[in-house]
Amino acid sequence: MTYEPIVSVRGARRRYGRFEAVRGVDLDVRRGELLALLGTNGAGKTSLVELVEGLAPADAGQVRVLGHDPYRERARVVGGLGVMLQEAGFSPDLTTAETMRMWAGTLARPRPVEDVLDDLNLTARADVRVGSLSGGERRRLDLALAILGSPELLVMDEPTTGLDPESRRAVWRLVRGLLEDGVTVLLTTHYLQEAEELADRIAIMRAGRVVRQGTVAETVAAEPARIEFVPHDGAGARLLLTAADLPSLPGLVGAAVDRGRVRLQSTTLQQDLEAVLNWARERGMRLEELEARSASLEQAFLSLAEDADVDEEVAA
Amino acid sequence: MNATIVAGRVARPTAPRTRRLLALARSEVLLLVRNRTALVNAVLLPVGFVALFAVLGGVGGDGTPGPAVAAGVLATLLVVALMFVVYYNLTTAYVARREDRVLQRLLTGSTTRVEALLAPALPAVVVTLVQLVLGYAAVSVVIEPPGTANPLLVVVAALGGAAVLGALAAATAGFSRTVESVQLTTLPVIVLILPFAGLFPTPEGGVIGAVARCTPLRPVTELMALGLTGTDVDGQTLTFVETFGAAVLPIAVLAVWTVLGVLAARRWMRWAPRR
Numbered sequence: 244m245t246y247e248p249i250v251s252v253r254g255a256r257r258r259y260g261r262f263e264a265v266r267g268v269d270l271d272v273r274r275g276e277l278l279a280l281l282g283t284n285g286a287g288k289t290s291l292v293e294l295v296e297g298l299a300p301a302d303a304g305q306v307r308v309l310g311h312d313p314y315r316e317r318a319r320v321v322g323g324l325g326v327m328l329q330e331a332g333f334s335p336d337l338t339t340a341e342t343m344r345m346w347a348g349t350l351a352r353p354r355p356v357e358d359v360l361d362d363l364n365l366t367a368r369a370d371v372r373v374g375s376l377s378g379g380e381r382r383r384l385d386l387a388l389a390i391l392g393s394p395e396l397l398v399m400d401e402p403t404t405g406l407d408p409e410s411r412r413a414v415w416r417l418v419r420g421l422l423e424d425g426v427t428v429l430l431t432t433h434y435l436q437e438a439e440e441l442a443d444r445i446a447i448m449r450a451g452r453v454v455r456q457g458t459v460a461e462t463v464a465a466e467p468a469r470i471e472f473v474p475h476d477g478a479g480a481r482l483l484l485t486a487a488d489l490p491s492l493p494g495l496v497g498a499a500v501d502r503g504r505v506r507l508q509s510t511t512l513q514q515d516l517e518a519v520l521n522w523a524r525e526r527g528m529r530l531e532e533l534e535a536r537s538a539s540l541e542q543a544f545l546s547l548a549e550d551a552d553v554d555e556e557v558a559a
Numbered sequence: 560m561n562a563t564i565v566a567g568r569v570a571r572p573t574a575p576r577t578r579r580l581l582a583l584a585r586s587e588v589l590l591l592v593r594n595r596t597a598l599v600n601a602v603l604l605p606v607g608f609v610a611l612f613a614v615l616g617g618v619g620g621d622g623t624p625g626p627a628v629a630a631g632v633l634a635t636l637l638v639v640a641l642m643f644v645v646y647y648n649l650t651t652a653y654v655a656r657r658e659d660r661v662l663q664r665l666l667t668g669s670t671t672r673v674e675a676l677l678a679p680a681l682p683a684v685v686v687t688l689v690q691l692v693l694g695y696a697a698v699s700v701v702i703e704p705p706g707t708a709n710p711l712l713v714v715v716a717a718l719g720g721a722a723v724l725g726a727l728a729a730a731t732a733g734f735s736r737t738v739e740s741v742q743l744t745t746l747p748v749i750v751l752i753l754p755f756a757g758l759f760p761t762p763e764g765g766v767i768g769a770v771a772r773c774t775p776l777r778p779v780t781e782l783m784a785l786g787l788t789g790t791d792v793d794g795q796t797l798t799f800v801e802t803f804g805a806a807v808l809p810i811a812v813l814a815v816w817t818v819l820g821v822l823a824a825r826r827w828m829r830w831a832p833r834r
Contacts, residue, residue, distance in 0.1 A: 298667065309571065321573060332664060334655075345585070349583070
């Protein structure tokens with residue numbers, strides 16, 4: 244029995260005229276997992292996802308989905324694929340249920356329309372024309388169509404953009420249910436919380452490349468933890484230190500002093516924090532506003548996104 | 560789920576093509592019925608045009624035999640239906656589906672581009688055929704039965720004309736940014752084709768006459784005359800077998816225009832709105 248990932252992308256490139264939106268991406272999505280593709284606007288997420296959906300051919304490299312080329316062998320792939328585009332539309336004069344029945348007619352084994360409407364909390368809106376639905380309801384109808392055919396692989400481009408927090412959580416619950424049923428999911432998002440909530444693994448894109456790939460913990464582990472404090476003397480007066488006054492720490496990778504506030508970056512948070520506390524006690528200092536925290540996904544994401552700006556300038 | 564471990568060997572079927580197409584066509588029928596302008600174009604316009612031409616042209620007043628008059632009215636009905644039910648309404652439907660981003664959605668699923676274009680065309684062709692049948696009954700009662708020299712050629716006229724104008728509708732949709740602009744973008748085809756369709760007298764023979772016979776809708780009226788009264792372009796009444804021979808040229812013209820229309824549609828049809 245051969246093992247093959249559900250999605251396998253190798254060296255994929257995609258060009259629009261002279262602009263290269265996808266610049267040699269390697270990406271795997273394994274059966275049953277959810278991979279969240281993160282990136283700033285314009286990082287190339289949608290362009291990459293469209294290659295996986297088989298809506299466009301790669302200009303170079305290889306894309307395999309469910310064991311086939313999703314563009315050239317589309318007929319072999321599409322029956323197992325559920326797609327939720329960032330902005331696909333509806334005919335406003337059809338009702339929700341009519342839209343669902345139309346889509347069901349294109350599928351080999353659609354789930355009962357009523358069940359899926361119920362899953363998406365759209366039953367009460369079944370006979371309403373789509374033109375009268377709210378933005379959130381339309382997004383849920385989008386998702387309803389994508390899962391109507393019980394896909395093996397669900398590809399969603401920013402599924403919860405424009406949803407209120409409650410609807411977003413409802414979509415997360417639904418996606419977790421799909422994962423429990425063994426569905427494989429590839430989604431793009433720019434909500435980091437969404438990735439933290441749902442993703443088994445994340446991939447961060449920047450300027451057409453995947454710059455980091457792994458679990459949330461692995462992604463964050465590469466980022467230093469932070470220690471911050473505002474040192475005061477024993478009498479309570481603020482001390483204006485310079486970088487030279489600071490203790491030498493084993494895991495220190497960055498230090499800055501800004502109007503009395505000390506910011507340290509550490510790869511060994513526990514030891515360095517202990518050393519800082521000892522250093523302060525020996526000098527009779529009080530550390531006001533003391534904060535120590537491990538890196539967050541947001542921090543990891545932002546530091547990668549910032550690097551992207553530099554890359555772009557160099558490229559230009 | 561077990562069987563899907565070897566991903567490449569598992570069949571992942573989609574709905575059969577016919578069922579897919581019918582599901583899409585059914586929703587197109589709903590959209591047609593709910594769009595008042597399109598519905599008026601589809602149902603009332605052809606009938607209204609025929610009545611207008613009949614009155615203006617003083618149908619039957621010039622001693623033309625009844626069956627020829629009835630056949631002429633029916634040919635007018637078909638040409639107007641092809642122009643408005645098929646060409647104009649389909650162009651509008653294609654633009655609306657594209658601008659509503661419905662085409663983009665369909666293409667994410669098992670629907671092919673050809674199917675996405677055929678779905679709205681199906682109800683349009685059915686409406687045209689129904690009008691032809693009802694029109695036949697009506698002229699038979701009001702004027703005289705127009706004859707059935709070769710019914711097959713009547714069907715070829717209707718379907719061939721629909722194929723040409725359906726393809727041209729897809730091409731025209733590529734030039735139309737909005738549903739409203741279709742009123743303008745469809746004008747060139749209507750203005751260039753309708754005068755030579757054979758509804759109005761055009762100079763026979765010579766360059767203009769030869770060119771007229773090569774326009775997309777002229778074969779439709781020629782095939783209608785051959786199929787109903789069995790009359791060829793020179794006014795000769797032909798036998799059933801002879802009508803096939805006379806039909807070769809108009810059918811060839813329709814075929815060439817269909818190919819050109821499909822090429823134009825492939826070249827100009829767009830599937831997503833311009834950003």
